[in-house]
Amino acid sequence: MSLIAFEIHAFRNGRWQIDSVFDDRELALYEAKRMDAAGRFSGIRVIEEVYDEQSQNTTTRTIYRGSKVANSNADALERSKKNRKEIAVARQRKAQEEVLRTKQVAAAQARKQSNPVRLIALFSSITLFGIVLLIGLQIVSERF
Amino acid sequence: MTEAPQGIERRLVYRVLAYWRGVCGERDLPQRQEFDAAGMGEMWPHTCFLDVAAHPRDPVIREIGEILGGTVEGGVVGCPVSAIDTKTLLGHAVSYCDDVLAKRVPISRGGEFINRRGLRTLYRSILVPLSSDGAQIDMLLGAANCREISDL
Numbered sequence: 073m074s075l076i077a078f079e080i081h082a083f084r085n086g087r088w089q090i091d092s093v094f095d096d097r098e099l100a101l102y103e104a105k106r107m108d109a110a111g112r113f114s115g116i117r118v119i120e121e122v123y124d125e126q127s128q129n130t131t132t133r134t135i136y137r138g139s140k141v142a143n144s145n146a147d148a149l150e151r152s153k154k155n156r157k158e159i160a161v162a163r164q165r166k167a168q169e170e171v172l173r174t175k176q177v178a179a180a181q182a183r184k185q186s187n188p189v190r191l192i193a194l195f196s197s198i199t200l201f202g203i204v205l206l207i208g209l210q211i212v213s214e215r216f
Numbered sequence: 217m218t219e220a221p222q223g224i225e226r227r228l229v230y231r232v233l234a235y236w237r238g239v240c241g242e243r244d245l246p247q248r249q250e251f252d253a254a255g256m257g258e259m260w261p262h263t264c265f266l267d268v269a270a271h272p273r274d275p276v277i278r279e280i281g282e283i284l285g286g287t288v289e290g291g292v293v294g295c296p297v298s299a300i301d302t303k304t305l306l307g308h309a310v311s312y313c314d315d316v317l318a319k320r321v322p323i324s325r326g327g328e329f330i331n332r333r334g335l336r337t338l339y340r341s342i343l344v345p346l347s348s349d350g351a352q353i354d355m356l357l358g359a360a361n362c363r364e365i366s367d368l
Contacts, residue, residue, distance in 0.1 A: 090319060090321050091321055092233070092321050092322045092323070092324070093315075093319060093321060093322070093323040093324070094323075094324045094325075095324065095325045095326060095327070096324065096326060096340075098224065099224060099227070099229070099230065099324065102224045102230075103230070103233070
């Protein structure tokens with residue numbers, strides 16, 4: 073023969089505490105739902121306790137969890153999902169921007185290197201340097 | 217608010233529990249003085265008070281309502297729980313007072329028994345703890361009702 077009890081537990085002062093005990097499942101669940109709706113406690117649950125007289129074993133299982141706890145868990149999960157998604161999007165955007173910036177820098181460098189004005193200036197400088205060098209050499213050779 | 221299935225809110229044990237909770241407010245345990253006939257109304261005749269302070273091992277019936285008292289023969293005020301006839305509603309209603317003292321919370325039990333007239337009787341009962349100082353349980357409030365089933 074088995075003895076069944078339904079314990080309502082309330083979460084208060086940072087821990088689960090037994091609130092009341094029933095042998096009527098319907099009454100226990102009704103009272104637990106009422107307490108949950110009242111919102112006085114941050115958590116409400118109903119534990120079914122079955123005592124088997126033959127084996128002298130007691131088995132317990134939670135048959136009700138207050139919606140406040142369930143909703144809170146669901147909200148936290150949803151927030152976490154949203155945060156993870158936002159972080160992934162931000163990372164992807166940052167990576168894309170990095171690639172774009174690298175391309176822009178490379179293009180700018182390429183443009184800079186192939187600029188005709190720059191090439192003409194470079195050529196002019198070399199030519200001017202050559203002329204100055206030749207004139208210098210001529211002066212030196214005339215003196216000695 | 218959750219919808220009441222099959223009139224749970226009309227049940228005596230539920231009404232007594234709700235009344236006890238209301239008196240408790242933010243406290244864990246209310247005082248004996250906060251329960252009276254005027255406040256409890258129709259519940260009052262079904263109730264009894266067990267004195268625990270003077271008799272912690274075998275509480276004594278201190279007061280009993282008219283209807284619950286009518287389920288036992290003779291006067292029971294002053295009788296210890298162990299002396300109450302177990303074939304009566306009162307006997308069943310107070311039989312688990314030790315559990316209430318151990319757990320310090322309301323406990324409700326129901327079931328059936330064969331009464332002194334040989335009739336199958338279904339009952340529901342509740343015991344709730346009371347305290348003068350808000351810490352030590354010195355009284356228990358019990359309430360119970362029953363109906364006989366004649367199809368045995």
